Amino acid sequence: MGQRPNLPEEFRSEARAAFAFLVESEGFAEPEDDDLRPGFYGSELTYCRADLEVSLGFHGGHEPQVWTHLSPITPDGARGWGASLDDLYVAAGCGPAQDVPITVHNRRTLLMRVHQHAEGLRRLLPRLPARFPER
Template identity: 75%
Template sequence: MGRRPNLPEEFRSEARIAFAFLVETEGFAEPEEHDLRWGFYGSELTYHRAGLEVCISFYGGRESEVCTSLIPIAPDGTRGRHASLDDLYTAVGCGPPQDVPGTVHNRRSMLKRVHQHAEALSRLLPRLPARFPDP
């Protein structure tokens, strides 16, 4: 019998690859990893740079999904309201929310969602104002 996939582990591995541009070209620090365990299983990677935090999450379970949020950070460290990638992507005119789907049905769709979110974020970041939005 084959080994059952560890989706949170595969998510972290694939997300590190897909979102490597954040560290390589966008000035973010290496991500922090967190396991999620409140009522469901999952994993999260959080990238930080001055003024902005990007959080990519995989929520496992019956209604699995991949979510990406951006959180503005004020100079004094105050965290602003988080905004979902799909909402921002649409608001600044990058494309329709269908470009940033979240629903996950299996391992393959989870991996695909990670790359779709990374692509959407790479298109969005250059369009964000320097201080997105003021917290």
Template identity: 50%
Template sequence: MSRARDLRAEFRTKAAAAFSFLVEESGFAQPEMTESLFSTGPGLLFRGPGLDVDVMFHDGREPQVVTSLAAVGPDGVRSRWAELDGLYAAAGCGPVQDVPGQAPNRRSTLKRLDQHATALRRLMAHLPAPELSQSIIRFAALRWER
């Protein structure tokens, strides 16, 4: 097995463990493996009540870990999404530097997962799910207006 393939498998395993609080404490479904048009690497999608959390690894030229949150309507349709770092800062949980994305090597890639999970846990403690969904919608609208 190649090193890249090993890292992809390790990423998913570590992401499932780091974000397990979503399933264990917040009523999210078990994660689904994803491959996105926007991502050149593996990802996990956690579906919860009114909220989807996507954890992705872009393993291209400038590798990075990206976590995004999407507001989901009662009909199951995603209305808007926002990346965790911007939403975290906008909610007053801390600076965007608390949610770094650059992942130039295996060690930093796996470290980013813990940092993103910690930031998401802090954000979710700060904003209950309905407020978080509304914050995503407002934040995304501001982003598109620029």
């Protein structure tokens, strides 16, 4: 039998590569790496800059998902509620929510979702107002 893939580790590695543009050209700090709460199977990365926090994660439970959430940061440093990438993507006119799907069926779709979310975020960032509306 082959070794079972460590999907949270593969997610972190692939996400760091796919979202490197945030650090390289968008002014974000290197991501913080967090395992999800005890009892959950998954991982989360959080990128921050002065005005925006981008959290992306993989939850490998009963219905595995990849998700991306953007939260505004106020001038006094408070973090707002924010919204999911797919909601903001549609609201900004970037395309349909299907461009940034969240469901994961296996290792292949996990890696594909990471790249779909990175591409969706690339398209969205230039269209975000200085303070995007919260949902």
